[in-house]
Amino acid sequence: EVQLVESGGGLVKPGDSLRLSCAASGFTFSSYSMNWVRQAPGKGLEWVSSISTKSTYIHYADSVQGRFTISRDNAKNSLHLLMNSLRAEDTAMYYCTRGAPTTDFWGQGTLVTVSS
């Protein structure tokens, strides 16, 4: 069974950093590009970042470029998102998703709240 389990969310202050993780199981992680997609409370979906199978290709939304860093560890079947200089507008549920450009599976998400 395919599983994506996000962790690392929480309440932080503006300017703080946070590292999200996504533990993958039930499939060959190293064969799939992976992504982070977020959803602010009561709002729509927003793509954040994508990483290719061997981390060769990495892309970010303009809204997080220069502040967020996506990475993966194929040996540990894990995906990460290091978020620096967090802002109130980064408050959202962050979802890990499998596959790019076509994504076929979503995790349940981890909530990040940025508030003073």
Add this chain to the structure above:
Amino acid sequence: NFLLTQPHSVSESPGKTISISCTGSGGSFASNYVQWYQQRPGSAPTTVIYENDQRPSGVPDRFSASIDSSSNSASLTISGLQTEDEADYYCQSYDRNNWVFGGGTRLTVL
């Protein structure tokens, strides 16, 4: 920039058929696939259509989708509506290397 526009909300009765539109501007569906995601209240999104018209395993064939190149629009059609179909639906495509989402459509089955 490629923008995707969806109706804010639609409603229909159980057993009926409904279509949700996704209109593109500033880009073309001819060169990029469209995906559709369902998000039930309080749950994570799930993929119901990928690569324009393909259904993941487990998605009932009541769900179908198409592209109309002449109007640069995509449509998700749900037939035989069931109360469990009540959810938000998002279309998604690409603008160069970036994903683009529509604003979402709230489907009410009443």
